[in-house]
Amino acid sequence: MDTLANVVHGLGVALLPVNLLYCFIGVFIGTLVGVLPGIGPISAMSLLLPVTLSGTPESGIIMMAGIYYGSMYGGSTTSILVNIPGEAASVVTCIDGHQMAKQGRAGPALGIAAFGSFIAGTFSLVALMLVAPSLASIAIAFGPAEYFSLMVLGLVVLTFLTQGSMAKALLMACIGVVLGLVGLDSITAQPRLTFGRIELIDGIGLVPVVMGLFGVAEVLLNTEQAIKRDIINTRITQLLPNREDWKASAGPVSRGTLLGFFLGILPGGGAVVASFASYALEKRLSKHPERFGHGAIEGVAGPEAANNSAAGGAFIPLMTLGIPPNVVMALLLGAFVIHGLQPGPLMISQNPGLFWGIVASMYIGNLMLLVLNLPMIGMWVQLLRLPYNVLFPLIILFTIIGVYCSSNNVFDVYVMIAFGVIGYFMRKLGYEPAPLVLAFVLGPMLENNLRKSLILSQGNLMTFVERPISAVCLAFAAMLLIGPLLPALRKKRELVALDEGA
Amino acid sequence: MSQRNRLMVLLAAAGMLFAATAQAQDYPTKPITLIVPWPAGGSTDISMRAIAESASKVLGQPITIDNKAGGGGTVGPATMAAGAKPDGYTISQIPITVFRLPLMQEVSWDPSKDFSYIIHLTGYTFGVTTSAESPFKSWQDVVDFAKKNPGKVTYATPGTGTSLHIGMEQIAAMAGIKLTQVPFKGGAETNAAVLGQHTMLQADSTGWRPLVDAGKLKLLMVWTGARSPNYPDVPTLKELGYPMVYDSPFGIAGPKGMDPKIVAKLHDAFKKAVEDPAVIATLAKYDMVPNYKNTEDYKKFVVEVTESERKVIDTLGLAKK
Amino acid sequence: MSDQTNVKLRLDNSELWGGLIGLALGLFVIWSGLKLKLGTINDPGSGYVLFYTGILMCLFAASIIIAAVTEGGPSFASRWENARWGKPVLVIVCLTAFALALEPLGFLLSAIPLMLLLLRLIDPVRWTVAIPISILAPTGMWWVLKHLLAIQLPNGMFEIG
Numbered sequence: 001m002d003t004l005a006n007v008v009h010g011l012g013v014a015l016l017p018v019n020l021l022y023c024f025i026g027v028f029i030g031t032l033v034g035v036l037p038g039i040g041p042i043s044a045m046s047l048l049l050p051v052t053l054s055g056t057p058e059s060g061i062i063m064m065a066g067i068y069y070g071s072m073y074g075g076s077t078t079s080i081l082v083n084i085p086g087e088a089a090s091v092v093t094c095i096d097g098h099q100m101a102k103q104g105r106a107g108p109a110l111g112i113a114a115f116g117s118f119i120a121g122t123f124s125l126v127a128l129m130l131v132a133p134s135l136a137s138i139a140i141a142f143g144p145a146e147y148f149s150l151m152v153l154g155l156v157v158l159t160f161l162t163q164g165s166m167a168k169a170l171l172m173a174c175i176g177v178v179l180g181l182v183g184l185d186s187i188t189a190q191p192r193l194t195f196g197r198i199e200l201i202d203g204i205g206l207v208p209v210v211m212g213l214f215g216v217a218e219v220l221l222n223t224e225q226a227i228k229r230d231i232i233n234t235r236i237t238q239l240l241p242n243r244e245d246w247k248a249s250a251g252p253v254s255r256g257t258l259l260g261f262f263l264g265i266l267p268g269g270g271a272v273v274a275s276f277a278s279y280a281l282e283k284r285l286s287k288h289p290e291r292f293g294h295g296a297i298e299g300v301a302g303p304e305a306a307n308n309s310a311a312g313g314a315f316i317p318l319m320t321l322g323i324p325p326n327v328v329m330a331l332l333l334g335a336f337v338i339h340g341l342q343p344g345p346l347m348i349s350q351n352p353g354l355f356w357g358i359v360a361s362m363y364i365g366n367l368m369l370l371v372l373n374l375p376m377i378g379m380w381v382q383l384l385r386l387p388y389n390v391l392f393p394l395i396i397l398f399t400i401i402g403v404y405c406s407s408n409n410v411f412d413v414y415v416m417i418a419f420g421v422i423g424y425f426m427r428k429l430g431y432e433p434a435p436l437v438l439a440f441v442l443g444p445m446l447e448n449n450l451r452k453s454l455i456l457s458q459g460n461l462m463t464f465v466e467r468p469i470s471a472v473c474l475a476f477a478a479m480l481l482i483g484p485l486l487p488a489l490r491k492k493r494e495l496v497a498l499d500e501g502a
Numbered sequence: 503m504s505q506r507n508r509l510m511v512l513l514a515a516a517g518m519l520f521a522a523t524a525q526a527q528d529y530p531t532k533p534i535t536l537i538v539p540w541p542a543g544g545s546t547d548i549s550m551r552a553i554a555e556s557a558s559k560v561l562g563q564p565i566t567i568d569n570k571a572g573g574g575g576t577v578g579p580a581t582m583a584a585g586a587k588p589d590g591y592t593i594s595q596i597p598i599t600v601f602r603l604p605l606m607q608e609v610s611w612d613p614s615k616d617f618s619y620i621i622h623l624t625g626y627t628f629g630v631t632t633s634a635e636s637p638f639k640s641w642q643d644v645v646d647f648a649k650k651n652p653g654k655v656t657y658a659t660p661g662t663g664t665s666l667h668i669g670m671e672q673i674a675a676m677a678g679i680k681l682t683q684v685p686f687k688g689g690a691e692t693n694a695a696v697l698g699q700h701t702m703l704q705a706d707s708t709g710w711r712p713l714v715d716a717g718k719l720k721l722l723m724v725w726t727g728a729r730s731p732n733y734p735d736v737p738t739l740k741e742l743g744y745p746m747v748y749d750s751p752f753g754i755a756g757p758k759g760m761d762p763k764i765v766a767k768l769h770d771a772f773k774k775a776v777e778d779p780a781v782i783a784t785l786a787k788y789d790m791v792p793n794y795k796n797t798e799d800y801k802k803f804v805v806e807v808t809e810s811e812r813k814v815i816d817t818l819g820l821a822k823k
Numbered sequence: 824m825s826d827q828t829n830v831k832l833r834l835d836n837s838e839l840w841g842g843l844i845g846l847a848l849g850l851f852v853i854w855s856g857l858k859l860k861l862g863t864i865n866d867p868g869s870g871y872v873l874f875y876t877g878i879l880m881c882l883f884a885a886s887i888i889i890a891a892v893t894e895g896g897p898s899f900a901s902r903w904e905n906a907r908w909g910k911p912v913l914v915i916v917c918l919t920a921f922a923l924a925l926e927p928l929g930f931l932l933s934a935i936p937l938m939l940l941l942l943r944l945i946d947p948v949r950w951t952v953a954i955p956i957s958i959l960a961p962t963g964m965w966w967v968l969k970h971l972l973a974i975q976l977p978n979g980m981f982e983i984g
Binding site: 046139140141142143183185186187188190199201202317321322330331333334338340342343344345346347408448452455 | 687
């Protein structure tokens with residue numbers, strides 16, 4: 001009953017007109033920066049941090065949180081419409097979401113993304129209220145060895161994202177890891193693979209790579225097709241998901257929500273891993289895995305629910321331990337401290353009004369996002385009616401602006417163009433960009449944690465199988481790698497058996 | 503080079519000079535990026551955010567924090583030294599590792615040449631913690647355990663070559679024990695590592711404070727000269743028999759070749775910031791006190807600290823071959 | 824043409840070339856890893872992970888090459904059949920020119936011509952439509968960024984924008 005009283009108290013705080021206003025401003029800006037690829041929540045939040053200092057801590061933090069989950073919502077829009085993921089967590093949404101848009105089903109795709117996100121967001125907030133303190137231990141149960149094994153599992157899972165050859169996907173994943181390691185070594189500060197270019201000391205940015213491989217490459221690929229012009233001339237049959245869509249999506253949304261929530265608790269990479277783990281899971285469970293990659297609504301519903309639910313899970317280590325699991329949460333931590341509050345094990349009991357007020361406002365914010373986004377689906381879909389020869393130059397303009405804004409660096413625009421060309425040839429030769437991008441994100445974490453765990457275990461490789469969480473991750477990875485081979489083996493054996501019988 | 507080309511070059515140079523002075527007059531006209539070479543959420547990050555917030559009010563332009571963690575706090579300054587324009591729009595926090603790491607290994611920067619030092623700001627309170635569930639009750643327990651199990655005691659630091667790493671190695675040398683360092687990227691990560699008992703100890707600046715206050719971590723010692731008023735029961739290094747004080751003072755700098763007028767503007771703004779009561783209050787949360795030095799004194803300090811570090815590194819046998 | 828869409832050990836086998844490029848990259852990564860020092864297993868160095876990733880790359884690339892030689896793969900010609908390859912090349916040229924002009928000329932002066940070129944080159948849009956779009960879209964974006972989000976795009980030597 002305590003919790004209920006707290007929730008009521010929190011709602012009281014969140015429903016104060018000034019907090020409602022801050023919440024609305026937050027989710028509105030969040031949606032805006034989410035839709036504009038490249039301008040992520042991080043830059044928007046660091047620019048607006050000073051603005052929030054004028055009000056009460058509650059309003060300031062409510063607005064910052066609004067920007068964060070607002071951008072998670074907005075990120076799926078560009079993925080679906082023009083195949084440009086706004087951030088790493090929505091790379092997976094591109095795969096089937098954009099295919100749906102090409103088939104004239106952009107409306108249902110956007111709709112299921114919005115509803116899926118709403119459902120996942122609601123669930124993760126309820127969970128946050130009920131079980132936050134007891135889940136804090138998950139965040140610290142993961143040490144270097146556990147992270148390494150989780151990253152290995154992640155890399156194995158991502159090969160399930162591809163339609164084509166496994167060898168090609170694995171090669172792309174390796175290239176992604178190598179690209180991720182460019183720059184100064186995070187342990188010894190030695191420059192690696194920088195070719196003497198000072199711009200590369202800092203590593204290659206994620207945004208230019210993603211914009212190049214997805215956005216620019218997509219445009220290049222489409223301009224060469226004189227006859228088959230997918231984006232235009234599509235009949236738009238419906239604006240919202242129909243009954244069948246809902247039936248297909250119910251399972252993926254609920255599984256994605258759970259997966260996202262638990263992975264979101266982990267510091268570093270949780271939301272990204274959650275989104276593609278959910279995709280792989282749905283593909284594996286589906287009776288028609290061959291539909292994936294050709295516009296399966298499950299492939300949009302699951303990952304979108306997962307990455308929004310992860311956004312909720314990410315609050316747990318921050319609120320209960322004062323450990324921010326990602327940069328966005330760290331910015332929130334900064335906002336707390338500058339307001340004179342110290343998130344940590346004592347915060348919930350010392351400042352119940354603040355904690356419950358923020359949680360309640362996030363719920364209201366999610367509702368606002370749904371109201372704000374549903375009417376806009378119609379507008380977004382109209383955008384696809386633009387003739388392709390107008391749409392393509394606009395896409396290029398958006399990618400350029402997005403890349404420049406993400407780093408204020410012209411070099412990144414060159415990087416984007418280079419990756420655009422590379423991406424074009426990759427697709428022509430049947431290599432897919434998704435494994436590369438995800439490995440690019442996971443690679444540096446994989447390397448850093450491998451080296452730390454080897455230092456910790458004094459070079460004993462057994463550490464990875466002796467530690468239970470790590471062992472479970474590796475066992476899953478092994479099962480996934482060997483799994484697809486088994487049916488083939490069995491089939492062969494059956495054939496042999498038949499031959500002998502005849 | 504033909505006459506005409508030479509003229510062009512001269513003209514261009516004059517134009518650039520003109521542009522530079524015009525820039526210094528109006529500076530700042532756009533947001534300034536302050537590189538914090540530590541992960542977001544640690545004590546350095548949050549205190550720098552508070553300082554930057556206050557300084558930006560003086561400068562009239564927002565200061566955005568760019569967290570470029572890694573290499574014990576050198577990746578950020580090294581990136582700046584290598585690529586940023588000395589226009590005052592990119593500056594960086596300079597931890598002591600920027601002077602120390604070049605003594606230990608090959609690096610891409612030269613601390614005496616590659617930076618325009620601006621102002622010295624403050625220092626840290628360091629401490630060694632262990633999980634509340636760990637069998638270690640005091641530092642003596644750690645020493646006893648380590649004597650029986652050489653190399654088995656692991657400690658998390660914010661990076662190789664940081665004061666925490668060097669300090670722990672000095673302590674180990676004096677106590678006659680062998681410890682194993684595990685380099686993380688900063689406070690938020692070392693907190694998680696020691697809480698989850700992935701490492702036995704954590705040596706870091708006061709980012710551990712909320713966890714120590716909540717009883718999740720035990721503070722075994724602090725590295726300040728006198729005991730911390732917040733933890734009157736925790737012994738200092740000196741009391742434990744190690745005659746040392748570590749506070750790793752830090753300041754900020756820009757890339758080499760900055761216009762002195764811009765340096766002066768930044769110096770004034772940041773000086774006001776460390777005098778701001780709100781900033782002092784935030785620093786106090788992490789047991790940090792302002793330690794102001796002006797541009798000239800900061801430059802002298804860099805020379806001194808490099809010399810004293812060289813001696814320590816030599817005695818520990820960590821100097822680069 | 825049609826009998827050449829699936830070729831085995833031939834110079835225009837696109838699979839073979841993809842694998843060879845992968846193999847070359849893998850060897851380069853192994854070499855870079857060795858140069859950066861592997862370290863020891865209880866204290867892995869900067870090149871440790873690069874070295875082993877390089878080995879994996881070579882293995883995967885080798886399996887692609889073997890498949891290309893034994894099972895054959897589509898030829899380059901078939902991959903580009905019915906494709907107007909000139910168009911992507913034009914777009915790439917425009918983008919490169921834009922990238923070079925961005926810093927000296929500033930965002931507005933380089934983006935407006937880029938938009939105009941793209942609008943006219945991919946599949947010509949009527950001038951009456953192309954000109955307003957190429958001026959309004961960059962200016963509008965620039966305005967939103969500068970005044971709503973406080974982000975300054977490059978303004979170039981003429982300080983326009």
